[in-house]
Amino acid sequence: MPIETFVKKFSECLEEPPSDPLSPATVFKKLPMWDSLAILTFTDTIDMDYGVLLKKADYDSSETLEDLFKIVITRA
């Protein structure tokens, strides 16, 4: 799955669209809409679509969406 699709899926898990368009370089933790509900729905989406269950440590160790994508691709 291309990274653009991954970024789109991430965007769909946010309650409101971000003011600036998202990209692989987006530092997701700085987004105001990145809250516990967004983590829940995104974790669920990635597990359903890629079969990869992201854990707290994965989010903690990632800065950008590309970092997260690399984790998912490695484990998928």
Added chain:
Amino acid sequence: MANCSFKKSQIRGLVTCVPSKEKRIDDELDLFDGNTKQIARLKKTIGLDRRRVVCNDETTADLCESAARRLFSETDLAESSVDALIFVTQTPDYSQPCNAAVLHGRLGLEKSVAAFDVNLGCSGYVYGLWLSYMMIESGSCQNILLLAGDTISRVVHPKDRTVAPLFGDGGSATWITRSGEESVSWFNLGTDGLGYDKLIIPAGGFRAPSSSKSKAEITDQEGNVRTAESLHMDGAEIFNFSISEEPSAVRELLDFAKIDQEEIDYFVFHQANRYILKNIAKRLKIPDSKVPMQTVERFGNQSSASIPSAICGELSPILKDANKTKLFLSGFGVGLSWGSAIIEASNVKICEIIEYK
């Protein structure tokens, strides 16, 4: 834990008692700093709505006693016929003695009764049933009174948004008896103790005794307030645990029982929240109509009382019917611990929710 099955035990009645005091997330603007959008989102996504909570002088033992008294008054189970009392709770009246002994005295049971507590939460009702069925199948008991309940509202910090709006209180009483006809059941239980700290009250026990330090309020980065003696939940890890362990536990027990998923009439999962319930149902491809999920929105996550509460609140007419209903029960949570059971139910004498007065 190996899978196991039984043939002679049956539920004859169950009652769940809920406190009369209701809290609504709509009324808790202060907790959410006036953020009505976040409240609306929590209602829509997670299904948080109403919950029943005890007043300060009400305990799990009180709720379960009310449920038990209703069970005795509405069925032909006599107090003198009870052979064992099992009390499942993590919020007992005292650290010593156990709630089962306290209730044994309050209910006036015989001295020959075996009475003990089981310290489990969301998986506890299934563990209690498993113990009850095993004690009956061994020949040592004819009638067992299983009490399961919790008052988690008393261990959450009221200013902690990660737990306070989720948990409600409840106490249940279930009568399990030796069945005259064959009634087959299957059980599977599991534990992942490495996750012990994902849902925990860190202090107040003997590892970290209560102190002025453990009672000090701490505010986290999101503005949630709690002390070391309040319930802490790592919501993301608990969610991951639920969606990874629960569906596989269901499949494993169905395989062991050699029962097709379609043969199960209802899947009664621990009422964690609507999002998790819908998610598990989706992963297992179970139609929503077979999964009771109204209970958590009416009463909150009632820990060990949530499964009997869902049965009493949503399946009562079906269980009272003479035709056998196949139920898949499954609880999962604190421990981390999980337990699943497939049981047959029919002619249940009483199956209702009452309010504590």
